[in-house]
Amino acid sequence: MLDMKFIREHPEIVEEAIESKGEGDVDVQELLEADAAWRACTTELESLRALRNETSKAIGKRKKAGEDADDMILRMREVNEEIARLEGETQGLQSFMDTTLALIPNIPHPDVPRGIDEDDNVEVARWGEPRVFEFEPLAHWDLGVNLGILDFERASKITGARFSILRGAGALLERALICYMMDLHAVDHGYEEVIPPYLVNRDSMFGTGQLPKFEDDAFRVDRQDYFLVPTAEVPVTNMYRNEMLSATDLPLKMVAYSACFRAEAGAAGRDTRGLIRQHQFNKVELVQYTLPENSYEAFEDMRSQAEVVLRRLQLPYRVLSMCTGDMGFAQSKKYDLELWMPSYGDYVEISSISNFEDFQARRANLRFRRERDARPEFVHTLNASGLAVGRTTAAILENYQNPDGTVSVPEVLRPYMRGMDLIGNPLA
RNA sequence: GGAGGGGUGCCGGAGUCUGGCUGAACGGAACGGUCUUGAAAACCGUCGAGGGUACUGCCCUCCGUGGGUUCGAAUCCCACCCCCUCCGCCA
Known part of the structure; x- marks a missing residue:
C-alpha cells in the first residue's frame, strides 16, 4: 500500500508505476478527487462534532445545576442529522479510497529493468x-x-x-x-x-x-x-x-x-x-x-x-x-x-x-x-x-x-x- | 465440545452497577532535571496512536472488533473475535 500523501504529491510517479507493472485498471485522478472530497467532508464533519461535544458538555452542566436544556438538545438532534449525512458521505469516500489504494502496486526501484513479461x-x-x-x-x-x-x-x-x-x-x-x-x-x-x-x-x-x-x-x-x-x-x-x-x-x-x-x-x-x-x-x-x-x-x-x-x-x-x-x-x-x-x-x-x-x-x-x-x-x-x-x-x-x-x-x-x-x- | 472469568495507555490496575467535569485515577517502568565526588534513594517534570487544519496553536477519532440507544457511552443493548481457569476429548 502506498501513502496517500505520497500519491497526492507525486501522482505521475504512481501512474507510471501502475503502467509499468501492467496494472492498468486503477484511475489515479479519480482517487485524487475522492481524496480532496474526503478532506473537505472530514473538515466539516469534525467541526460539527466539535460543536456537539461542546454543547453536550454544556447540557451536562445545566442538568447538574437543575436547569432546563431542551432547546440545546433539540438543536443537537438537528446537528446529528447533518453529522450522520456527512459520516455516510465520508465513509463512502473512505471505502472507495481503501479499495483503490489496496489495488495500487508498489513502485519499482529505479534500477529495475523496464519490461512487459x-x-x-x-x-x-x-x-x-x-x-x-x-x-x-x-x-x-x-x-x-x-x-x-x-x-x-x-x-x-x-x-x-x-x-x-x-x-x-x-x-x-x-x-x-x-x-x-x-x-x-x-x-x-x-x-x-x-x-x-x-x-x-x-x-x-x-x-x-x-x-x-x-x-x-x-x-x-x-x-x-x-x-x-x-x-x-x-x-x-x-x-x-x-x-x-x-x-x-x-x-x-x-x-x-x-x-x-x-x-x-x-x-x-x-x-x-x-x-x-x-x-x-x-x-x-x-x-x-x-x-x-x-x-x-x-x-x-x-x-x-x-x-x-x-x-x-x-x-x-x-x-x-x-x-x-x-x-x-x-x-x-x-x-x-x-x-x-x-x-x-x-x-x-x-x-x-x-x-x-x-x-x-x-x-x-x-x-x-x-x-x-x-x-x-x-x-x-x-x-x-x-x-x-x-x-x-x-x-x-x-x-x-x-x-x-x-x-x-x-x-x-x-x-x-x-x-x-x-x-x-x-x-x- | 461443556461451565465460568476476562479483554482499558509500555506494564500492572481502577473506572463499568448509579452514562456527562475520564483520553482515562493510582502504582511501576522508561526518559529529562534537582541533589550527589559518582551512584542509589528522595523530590520535580515528561511519558499512547492515527487523522484534519485557518497548523510554534486548535480540532476530530480510538478503552478487543463491528453495530445500536442517547444531546452525550470505556460505562447501557446486540453480534462477533481473542485470552485465561476447570471438565470432556485428543496427537
Missing part, C-alpha cells in the same frame, strides 16, 4: 555449467518413480492432481534438505529459526499483499475464513503486525520452514508432470525487517545467502533481475534464482528474493522508532526463498543421476541422511 528479465549472474550427460538422462518423475521414492499415482488417489508422495530415500532427501537449509541460515547467516502456523487469517493475507487481488490463488478454509499459507512469508512477515519496534530490534532476521499451498488458478496445464508445480510443497523462507536505509544491502545479502545453498549443492544456476512487468504487485525489486533442470533443458525458478520497502509494512502496520521520542516510521520488509525444497529435490535427482538409474547424494547432505551416499544402491 519474463522475456524482458535481465540475467545478472550465472554459476556452474549444466552437466553434459554421456547417457540419456531421465526426468525426475521417471527416475523417482523407478526408484520407488516418488509416488504420484497414489497421491492423486488419496488427494488429487498435483500432489505427490515422497517415500523412503526420497522423503529422507527432502527432510535432509530442509534441515540443511535451516541449519545453514540459522547458524551461518544468523537467522532465528521459526515454524509458523500454516493457516492464516484474512488480515495476514492482506498485510503481505496476497489479498485482495490474488484470492483465487489461495486455498481457503470455509469454516473459519482462514487461508492455507502460500509461503511462510505470510505468517512471518505478519508476526509483528500492529506492533512498534525499536531501532535496536532491527534487523529482525527469521528463517522459517513451512509447507506451502497454492491453488495456482491461472497455471492449469503448465508443468503438469513431476514436482515442479504442486498444490503443496515445502519451502525454507528467509524474512527480514530492516531500517529503511539498509534494505538494499540486506537484499543483496539475502540473494547471496540463497545462492550459497545452490553452490554448496553444486547445482548450476543463474540470477535474473525481474523486469517491471514480471516482478509482482508488492515488490520494489526482485531477483529470481533459477537452477538447471535437465528434463526441461532450461533453468527453472528455485528462489525469488524481494524487497518490498515499506509497502507491506504500511499494509500490516509494521513500525519502529529510532529514538524514544521519535515519530514512528515503517520498517522495510524483505524475503527470499532459501530455497523451494521440492524443486531442489527434483533438481538433485536429475543432476546427480547415474547411468544405472541411481542417484548420488550431494556431499553436504550426507550427514543429514545417515551417511547415505547413493539412492537406489543396487547392493542394498
Whole structure:
C-alpha cells in the first residue's frame, strides 16, 4: 500500500508505476478527487462534532445545576442529522479510497529493468555449467518413480492432481534438505529459526499483499475464513503486525520452514508432470525487517545467502533481475534464482528474493522508532526463498543421476541422511 | 465440545452497577532535571496512536472488533473475535 500523501504529491510517479507493472485498471485522478472530497467532508464533519461535544458538555452542566436544556438538545438532534449525512458521505469516500489504494502496486526501484513479461528479465549472474550427460538422462518423475521414492499415482488417489508422495530415500532427501537449509541460515547467516502456523487469517493475507487481488490463488478454509499459507512469508512477515519496534530490534532476521499451498488458478496445464508445480510443497523462507536505509544491502545479502545453498549443492544456476512487468504487485525489486533442470533443458525458478520497502509494512502496520521520542516510521520488509525444497529435490535427482538409474547424494547432505551416499544402491 | 472469568495507555490496575467535569485515577517502568565526588534513594517534570487544519496553536477519532440507544457511552443493548481457569476429548 502506498501513502496517500505520497500519491497526492507525486501522482505521475504512481501512474507510471501502475503502467509499468501492467496494472492498468486503477484511475489515479479519480482517487485524487475522492481524496480532496474526503478532506473537505472530514473538515466539516469534525467541526460539527466539535460543536456537539461542546454543547453536550454544556447540557451536562445545566442538568447538574437543575436547569432546563431542551432547546440545546433539540438543536443537537438537528446537528446529528447533518453529522450522520456527512459520516455516510465520508465513509463512502473512505471505502472507495481503501479499495483503490489496496489495488495500487508498489513502485519499482529505479534500477529495475523496464519490461512487459519474463522475456524482458535481465540475467545478472550465472554459476556452474549444466552437466553434459554421456547417457540419456531421465526426468525426475521417471527416475523417482523407478526408484520407488516418488509416488504420484497414489497421491492423486488419496488427494488429487498435483500432489505427490515422497517415500523412503526420497522423503529422507527432502527432510535432509530442509534441515540443511535451516541449519545453514540459522547458524551461518544468523537467522532465528521459526515454524509458523500454516493457516492464516484474512488480515495476514492482506498485510503481505496476497489479498485482495490474488484470492483465487489461495486455498481457503470455509469454516473459519482462514487461508492455507502460500509461503511462510505470510505468517512471518505478519508476526509483528500492529506492533512498534525499536531501532535496536532491527534487523529482525527469521528463517522459517513451512509447507506451502497454492491453488495456482491461472497455471492449469503448465508443468503438469513431476514436482515442479504442486498444490503443496515445502519451502525454507528467509524474512527480514530492516531500517529503511539498509534494505538494499540486506537484499543483496539475502540473494547471496540463497545462492550459497545452490553452490554448496553444486547445482548450476543463474540470477535474473525481474523486469517491471514480471516482478509482482508488492515488490520494489526482485531477483529470481533459477537452477538447471535437465528434463526441461532450461533453468527453472528455485528462489525469488524481494524487497518490498515499506509497502507491506504500511499494509500490516509494521513500525519502529529510532529514538524514544521519535515519530514512528515503517520498517522495510524483505524475503527470499532459501530455497523451494521440492524443486531442489527434483533438481538433485536429475543432476546427480547415474547411468544405472541411481542417484548420488550431494556431499553436504550426507550427514543429514545417515551417511547415505547413493539412492537406489543396487547392493542394498 | 461443556461451565465460568476476562479483554482499558509500555506494564500492572481502577473506572463499568448509579452514562456527562475520564483520553482515562493510582502504582511501576522508561526518559529529562534537582541533589550527589559518582551512584542509589528522595523530590520535580515528561511519558499512547492515527487523522484534519485557518497548523510554534486548535480540532476530530480510538478503552478487543463491528453495530445500536442517547444531546452525550470505556460505562447501557446486540453480534462477533481473542485470552485465561476447570471438565470432556485428543496427537
